[in-house]
Structure formats: C-alpha cells, structure tokens
Amino acid sequence: MNQTPIFSRLAGTGSSLPKNCVSNADLQVRLAELGVETSDDWIRTRTGIEQRFIANSDETTSSLAIAAANQALASAGLDPEQVDLIIVATSTSDQIFPSTACVVQAGLGNHKAACFDIQAVCSGFVYALSVADAMVRAGQARHALVIGAEVFSRLMDWRDRTTCVLFGDGAGAVVVSASETPGILASSLHANGSHASILATSGRLESGAIVGDPFLRMDGQAVFKQAVSVLGVNALEVLGKAGVLASDLDWLVPHQANVRILQSVAKKLDLPLEKVVVTVNRHGNTSAASVPLALDEAVKDGRIQENQLVLLQGVGGGFTWGSVLLKMI
Numbered sequence: 001m002n003q004t005p006i007f008s009r010l011a012g013t014g015s016s017l018p019k020n021c022v023s024n025a026d027l028q029v030r031l032a033e034l035g036v037e038t039s040d041d042w043i044r045t046r047t048g049i050e051q052r053f054i055a056n057s058d059e060t061t062s063s064l065a066i067a068a069a070n071q072a073l074a075s076a077g078l079d080p081e082q083v084d085l086i087i088v089a090t091s092t093s094d095q096i097f098p099s100t101a102c103v104v105q106a107g108l109g110n111h112k113a114a115c116f117d118i119q120a121v122c123s124g125f126v127y128a129l130s131v132a133d134a135m136v137r138a139g140q141a142r143h144a145l146v147i148g149a150e151v152f153s154r155l156m157d158w159r160d161r162t163t164c165v166l167f168g169d170g171a172g173a174v175v176v177s178a179s180e181t182p183g184i185l186a187s188s189l190h191a192n193g194s195h196a197s198i199l200a201t202s203g204r205l206e207s208g209a210i211v212g213d214p215f216l217r218m219d220g221q222a223v224f225k226q227a228v229s230v231l232g233v234n235a236l237e238v239l240g241k242a243g244v245l246a247s248d249l250d251w252l253v254p255h256q257a258n259v260r261i262l263q264s265v266a267k268k269l270d271l272p273l274e275k276v277v278v279t280v281n282r283h284g285n286t287s288a289a290s291v292p293l294a295l296d297e298a299v300k301d302g303r304i305q306e307n308q309l310v311l312l313q314g315v316g317g318g319f320t321w322g323s324v325l326l327k328m329i
C-alpha cells in the first residue's frame, strides 16, 4: 500500500504576556521595602534583563496559555475544534490536577483533543514540541497545539535576590500540523537527573500541608556552567541528525535565561549575534514560555520568514536540555 509520508510543520504561532510590566528600577523599590538590596546596574550587567512581566492575581498559567493558543490558532487559520492534541509545557500548573492542558482545552471550546502537561522546566517547550512532532508523524494527531506557559513569579522568594530578579511570566504557543513535506527536521532531548539540586522547587503537598521548600532555589554559577557546556554540543548533535551545518542556520531561538549564556552558545556555533533572537532583556526568564514567546515575536516582526532554518533550544531544571531544528514552510 502506497502511503504519503507524514511530516509535521509549524502552522502558526502566538503569545501572551501579563499586563503588569516591572522594570529593574520598579523591582529595586519593591525589594527595598523588604530590606533586599539590588540595582538596575547589577541585574543588567549580570543577566541582560531590563524588565519582566508579572501576573496579577486574576492572571493564571491557563489564562495566558489560552490567549497565546487563540493567537496561534488564528495565525494557522484553524478553529479550536480542529485541534486533536493539546500539550502544555509548564512547571507552574494552575492546580495539581487536572492538567493545565485540560483547562486550556475547555477555555478554547474544544471537546475532543487529547490533553496533557509536560514537566521539563525551562526545556519544557522543546520537549513538548518534539513529542507533538512524533505524535503527528505517527498519525496520532493532525493538528496539535503546543504551549509553553508559566507564572514563575509565584515560585519566587522575594527575599532571595539571587533568584527573584531573574524570572517573569508569560505564554507562547504554536500549532503543529501534519504536512507532506518536512517542517520539523530533527530533535534531540537529554536530561541528567544527578544535577537536580542545582535548580529546584523541592517542596510538595502532603496531607494538606506544604512539606519542604516551596520556593525556587538555584545555584546560579553551577546552572550557568551546565547550560553553556551542554547547549553547544546539543546544537551540533541535532544539526548532524539533519545533515545541516551551523552556518546554514538563519536563526537561533534559545531559552532566554541570561544574555551571557546566549552569547556564549552563539560563539561556540560561530553564529553572529544578529542571528540570535533575544527577548530576555524585556521578558526575563519565563521558563517553558521563553522559546515560543521569542519565536512568535520574531515571526510577527518579520525576522523569521518562510523557508528559513530555525534552531530552538531549551535548558533548565532536571537538569534537562534539548533542541528542535525546523524549516519554516
């Protein structure tokens, strides 16, 4: 029996940010009220971050995800009922269960899609995209919504200046659709659980009480070193799978944690910085939302165009990391 091979491609993108933008100067004032000292200069020089968006109490992971998903569906020209798979990458789910993906499904007015969340922290979106690609290619879905959505501000210990200045909230979404020609070309995911403690929110709920530490804790220097050492190798691995050279890339859309990490990976790949999409200065680190937020921004402003080669990269808690290489078709 002759069957047309099924590939997958990105059919649409969308994003959403909370209303409340907090500059470094605003944060400095707020933290001073708690007796915590920081400065715009320290944050900017060490991380490249100038501002971040912080969710108000009426904004949730699912509300941001639904807004991003609606945009992605509109740009793909699809109705919500046409979606048969919804994956939300998040570490800040609205609730323990049901999944945020189920909440998003109800909010979109879809009643049949398979729905689940993926928990791979800041690598969550590339993990979710790779899973959606595999499911579409296996014929299990024709149109998948893949969303990265987070309210990391709710995991912050505002008295810990080594973490609370770094993170922000937001959501980004893509539609992955079946295609006769390949859009998603290759992906490569990895983890090393022996580094779990360098970036973690280790607390849990037990018998109605929080057990352990409910705040995000990080050994910043260890995370920095891990990220820089794995991302260059991982990029070459995924490029090798697709038979593509780093010099063929039109865009690198990396996880947005620290501008110095982005610069170091670009240098390892010999990629000019003009080919790196940077949003960390305006969004801070939005964990699983950062890659789709940056992707949507560069698609909307016309930088990323049809037929271009784009490398998406995530890295974060777990320790997890991964890359997805795609052609915009």
Ligand SMILES: CC(C)(COP(=O)(O)OP(=O)(O)OC[C@H]1O[C@@H](n2cnc3c(N)ncnc32)[C@H](O)[C@@H]1OP(=O)(O)O)[C@@H](O)C(=O)NCCC(=O)NCCS
Pocket (backbone or CB within 6 Å): 037, 038, 039, 042, 043, 046, 047, 122, 161, 162, 163, 165, 218, 219, 220, 221, 223, 224, 227, 257, 258, 261, 285, 315, 316, 317
């Ligand atoms: C967090 C990070 C910015 C810290 O930068 P660093 O150059 O390693 O800074 P250090 O941790 O060595 O701290 C240097 C000094 O700044 C101080 N400092 C830390 N946070 C500060 C803040 N917000 N404002 C002012 N001073 C601060 C420290 O207390 C320390 O002071 P000391 O020397 O008197 O002890 C950096 O390690 C980093 O970006 N790591 C990766 C984080 C990341 O990407 N996480 C997400 C991955 S998904």
